[in-house]
Amino acid sequence: MAGVKAACRDRYVEAISSGFVGRAQGRRPASALKWSAPTQPRVDPVIHLVLCWHFHQPDYRTEEGRYFLPWTYLHAIKDYADMAAHLEAQPGMRAVVNFVPTLLEQLDDYVEQFRSGTIRDPLLAALIEPDLSRYPLAERRALIEACFKLNFPTMLDPFPGYRRLSRLWQAAFEDGDAAVDYFSNQYLGDLVTWYHLAWTGETVRREHGWLVELMQKGSGFDMEERGRLYRLIGEVIADLVPRFDVLGERGQIELSATPHSHPIAPLLLDFQSAREARPGLHLPASAGYPGGRLRVKAHIEAAMGVHESHFGRRPAGLWPAEGSISTATLDLFSKAGVRWAASGEGVLRHSLHHAGLDASHPYPWLSRPCRLTGQKTVTFFRDDHLSDLIGFEYKGWFAQDAVRHFLRTLEDRYRAVEQPDPVVTVVLDGENAWEYYPYNGWYFLSELYQALVEHPSVRVTTFSEYLDLYPKNVKVLPTLTAGSWVYGDFTTWMGDPAKNRAWDLLCAAKAVYDQHVKELRPARRREAELQLRSCESSDWFWWFGDYNPGDSVAAFDKLYRAKLRRLYQLLEQPVPASLTLSLSRGGGPAESGGVMRRGGHG
Template identity: 30%
Template sequence: MRKNRVDAKRYFEDRVKIDPWIDLMLKDTKNFTDDDLAYVYKNPWNCFSVSEVVMDRFPEYKELKSKDPKTYTIEDIRKIKFFFYLANFDPDFLNGSVTLPNGTKVDLTDIVEKRNGRYYLKKEITEEDCNRIVAETYKILSSIVPVHKKLMYDPVKKTGQIEVITTPFYHPILPLIFDSDIAKVCQPQDKLPTRFNYPEDADAQVKKSIDYYEKIFGRKPLGMWPAEGSVSEQVISIFAKNKIKWIATDEKILYRSNSSVKEFYYPYRVDEDTIKGNKNENGSVLIVFRDTKLSDAIGFTYQNYDPETAADDFIKYVLSFAPEDPNEERLISVILDGENAWEWYRKDEDGKGFLNALYRKLSKLYKSGQIVTVTMSEWIYGNPKRGVRPHPITQHYEIEPLYPGSWINANFDTWIGEDEENLAWEYLLKVRNDLKRLNVPKPLELNKVPKYGTKEFYEFKAWESIYSAEGSDWFWWYGGDQTGLGGDEPFDLGFRTHLINVYKFLQKAGYKVEIPDFLFKSILKKQ
């Protein structure tokens, strides 16, 4: 980092495989092969894969996209790969020097300048510049965890500003891993696959996540976002037993659940099935339901607003829920995919104006006591320093039972119920049943890789492969409801590769198994 440079020679000699676009940046453009050029501009995912709003901020980049690829020069291709990185940098790094938590600085103003709201290159791009931009990228990425460590709220010391949570490790739809037949409740008309029923895998996905979080942040998480906001009554026991205190999903789940109150601005208590009249929070989990309208406004509506207007609209909406009784409190949760919104803000670069205006207004309203921003840990355990009283889990309204579903359609139909999706579940079940039949021991430590080449190492890798295949995104792309950019084939291949690898690792561990022929057959109906 001192030299702002990557040792490209060693990188390629060591055969490091991280990301093909890193390879592009460290490889001399004049030596590009057809495979390299595919990543530059031929493949569906390429160096022009940024939003049109972002592209408009880089006129030279946009001009290269509109140019006939047959006329691209070496210099053009070098610029294209460089712009792909540059366009993904936060604007703060393009507008001046930024000091990172480790004391290093990122300053790209010798390469790029801003004129009339657009960014232009100040020099001809060289291979050294391409190498440097990878180093600058590394510096920023390596600062992400330290920044969050610095800002994260400590519920014991009552210090910090943000709460860092996690999600089940390989992002599975946890209720379906626990018992896929739960989809019969929310999708009664859909044909479902043979029952997948492995609660122990759901537990492992949560445990792996908690263990990994603790290694990074030095303490266990108190909250968890179930992948895609997917919940069911059954999985509450897994969260409770693993000492997860709160989870979240969409308000549509609340309206379908059984509760004496149905207002999204209250958190609710969900108990383990085995507990009746529970007075001990260890068997309960607090669940919050997002304000869908407000969350979607940030994701989709405010991108077309003036920043101040958007912030005012947000505040006005929140204040509309203020109770008449000054002793009554309401908790409004804003939950959205944080990476998707900002690149589409047309009148406000990266949403910076909106965010600054919003926090400025919230700070003012906090001082007057009208709106208090809280982390969920603050809400549950209180923070006298900020005038937040405790709200023990057991004192909240109870939901019994919790309706099964996700934050998409309040069901699981994005991942199960269509023919392709169901076939993928059949594939997964057959492989998972083979692991059970062979009695392959699970790792003693879920995230600790045993010594390379040992029987335990290959057994560990077999389990990792099945856990990976349980991830939600493979099933997301199957069926007609979602189609990937350029097709679903890469996801189908990825899913089946994980399942095939289960057998490859078992063979290396000494098990007498053959790879089933069906795994070499695509799940997709249309090739």
């Protein structure tokens, strides 16, 4: 088997070298790939580094159980599969991997779809549809548009066959729907095949050489080839959770969780918490979210149960949705037995400022976990600069240069900290950044992990391990200013008129829920509870606002209002007419398509 994989890898390297996937951007010559460790032992103090990868997808399912958006399974076969493989390839690497329960539940659902043969994701179903030309005109147009939703420079432009399909569509696009009739079943079949090929992870391609052969073929894909790709997708998804479970069992990673549906807990508890960091922020018309404390507790309890059912144990720590914390939120975590949480550097800076301490040089605080007086939960704070370098800057660098710069920056920032065993927290999405890296970040992550394992003065660790080794390094934080990892405040989710209207719609639905949920039969009551959880996700509020891309805003706007309508239907109550009106148009040029934000301004 090892020989087969090596041969597949060699064929892939030969193929990319020949130019079929374009210029080998992002990698140095082979002689420069290996990290060069210093020849003399270093005597610098050890810096403890925690890399925390956050795996999250909101629930994209509609009331019929159909998937409105395909991002869960696409990120599964590209990013989550690659992230597992990079860890498996470097056994000395340590990290924290955070699974949001809504992602785990959707992965389960996809596994069941493949098992049953009943596919409820339209894009995935199109991959094995023998006659795509039978689709109604609007569905064919939607399929074509869906198959061009990716980052062209790294996922389409390197492939001549895919580029050809794009040029044909662009040439016909100005003619509108009438032009769709000119696209044959073979064009549609090739397009949906290329889209799924482009979304396969780099490590998946290197293990399965026939994927590269399909890419080299370029066009004329038949049903046998499409079916083989479809089956591989099912296998990759089914293997994901077991692979990470094994990594957790052997102690290489710490598995953590997020309150169930990724809610902004401080805002559910108290809208006024948004003014702790931004005193003049415009709040929704509603006075607050009804029964928010019970809702946050429900999300915490559900997260513990989902995590334990998948990994056999409750998580020791939580990455709160969007790194959002407040004193009241940490109090609930503490009472739930949560050992650690993590948040953003901006929250720490605001807290130090409000405590009358020097917030301009936060490193002595940033390099220590903190605890509020009277609470058990310890909080680690994210280094925004280091995290954003990976999330935004290094995508255009040669991998070795990026790794060297990261390690130099890490050492420069923390070597001078006058306290032993500093801990540095780097947190970012485990999926969204890699679409903008050549080869899905393969060279960068491979070299980063190798360099970290070999580095003489940087020690990779996990949050729980650090607390086990250095319990006395926890500092008492005098006060906490509520906020998130984005700018240290809540302006990404509240304050904009569209975001505030969305909160008012949710508050109104929750009031109806509280009034009528006890009248329902137990099974229906359970269904309504699950639907309410989904409506409370942070993702809806993230997207509202004219600074985000219009197509993404429209999609999340439509899905959010559909979820609220479904909640009213489950409660057997009239659906308000306001839910027929869109909340936001979008149209802005947000960085990275709006899926990621920087931790700090500028």
